[in-house]
Amino acid sequence: MGILTLLDEGSKKITDQKIIKSFMNERGIIFEQWETSIPLNDSDSQETILKAYDHELGPYMKTHGYLSADVINVHKDTPNIEAIRAKFLSEHTHAEDEVRFFVDGEGEFFFHMPNTHEVFSLLCLTGDFISVPKGYTHWFDLAPKYHVKAIRVFQTPEGWVANYTNSGTEKKYQS
Numbered sequence: 077m078g079i080l081t082l083l084d085e086g087s088k089k090i091t092d093q094k095i096i097k098s099f100m101n102e103r104g105i106i107f108e109q110w111e112t113s114i115p116l117n118d119s120d121s122q123e124t125i126l127k128a129y130d131h132e133l134g135p136y137m138k139t140h141g142y143l144s145a146d147v148i149n150v151h152k153d154t155p156n157i158e159a160i161r162a163k164f165l166s167e168h169t170h171a172e173d174e175v176r177f178f179v180d181g182e183g184e185f186f187f188h189m190p191n192t193h194e195v196f197s198l199l200c201l202t203g204d205f206i207s208v209p210k211g212y213t214h215w216f217d218l219a220p221k222y223h224v225k226a227i228r229v230f231q232t233p234e235g236w237v238a239n240y241t242n243s244g245t246e247k248k249y250q251s
């Protein structure tokens with residue numbers, strides 16, 4: 077159940093899931109809600125979290141050619157939390173689609189569309205599944221909650237590699 081913020085339109089917020097879904101789909105971004113009824117703990121290992129949701133992610137990975145998966149598990153006691161946040165906070169692209177399944181907590185994606193230059197954000201909450209096409213300029217913020225468990229899947233052995241744009245766009249939207 078995400079929250080869409082139109083940052084170029086006075087930060088107008090949209091909570092209607094149908095509207096959010098079609099807004100994202102029109103822009104080529106897949107946004108869905110998946111079942112997340114399995115309770116998880118902050119101390120759970122990556123293996124435990126992956127195993128808990130293998131019944132949902134496994135078939136998706138097989139169909140879409142994903143080879144590996146890992147977990148971002150961040151909470152208030154995570155060491156070097158600001159360094160982890162900073163890694164995702166500058167505008168970047170990837171050479172493959174960025175797929176995230178939020179199984180606990182929340183995090184906010186920011187998108188900077190290349191042709192229209194519109195900037196909007198999508199707060200992803202527990203149960204949200206998102207697939208961002210390769211090459212899309214975006215950034216991601218763990219703040220203000222600093223509490224998220226999200227499963228990531230990858231098509232290449234390199235996994236998560238960010239190509240930073242160094243445009244500085246994100247700074248206009250960060251306080």
Ligand SMILES: [Fe+2]
Nearest residue numbers: 168170174214
């Ligand atoms: Fe990314």
